[in-house]
Amino acid sequence: MIGSLKAATDITKAIFDLKTTAEIQGKVIDIQRALLAAQSSALEATSAQFELQERVRELESQLKSVGDWDKQEPRYALASPWRGAAQVYALKTSHAQGEEPHYLCTNCFHNRKRVILNPAPKDGWVFMTCPACKSTTSTGYRGIGAPKYAEDVGREG
Numbered sequence: 053m054i055g056s057l058k059a060a061t062d063i064t065k066a067i068f069d070l071k072t073t074a075e076i077q078g079k080v081i082d083i084q085r086a087l088l089a090a091q092s093s094a095l096e097a098t099s100a101q102f103e104l105q106e107r108v109r110e111l112e113s114q115l116k117s118v119g120d121w122d123k124q125e126p127r128y129a130l131a132s133p134w135r136g137a138a139q140v141y142a143l144k145t146s147h148a149q150g151e152e153p154h155y156l157c158t159n160c161f162h163n164r165k166r167v168i169l170n171p172a173p174k175d176g177w178v179f180m181t182c183p184a185c186k187s188t189t190s191t192g193y194r195g196i197g198a199p200k201y202a203e204d205v206g207r208e209g
């Protein structure tokens with residue numbers, strides 16, 4: 053009698069323990085789930101915030117380059133320094149701001165980029181090449197002088 057009572061008590065205790073453990077485990081799992089959900093939405097929020105920051109940075113840099121371009125564009129004029137053979141954008145004296153005369157690639161200029169053309173001799177002729185878009189234009193000359201300001205292009209014949 054004492055023995056079976058003890059056994060029942062033991063079993064009850066064991067069941068109680070089991071039930072409690074199961075409940076605790078259940079609660080632990082619930083808490084873990086809640087934590088995981090919280091972590092994942094925190095991660096999502098962080099990555100959404102990161103994406104937004106990236107986008108802001110991107111837009112700021114676009115805005116800056118547009119602003120820069122608005123300042124650069126009026127400094128140049130379309131010119132034909134080699135008797136109509138090739139057109140370039142030449143820096144205006146009035147807008148030189150201390151910069152030496154130079155010619156810009158028309159193709160890149162239309163894409164809002166300032167890329168200085170380089171003279172390159174080829175088969176005895178001088179070509180103007182763009183380091184950015186790789187466009188090559190013949191000057192029609194075997195030798196060319198230094199670049200001139202837009203106002204001076206064509207003045208010396």
Ligand SMILES: [Zn+2]
Pocket residue numbers: 157158159160161167182183184185186187
């Ligand atoms: Zn170009």
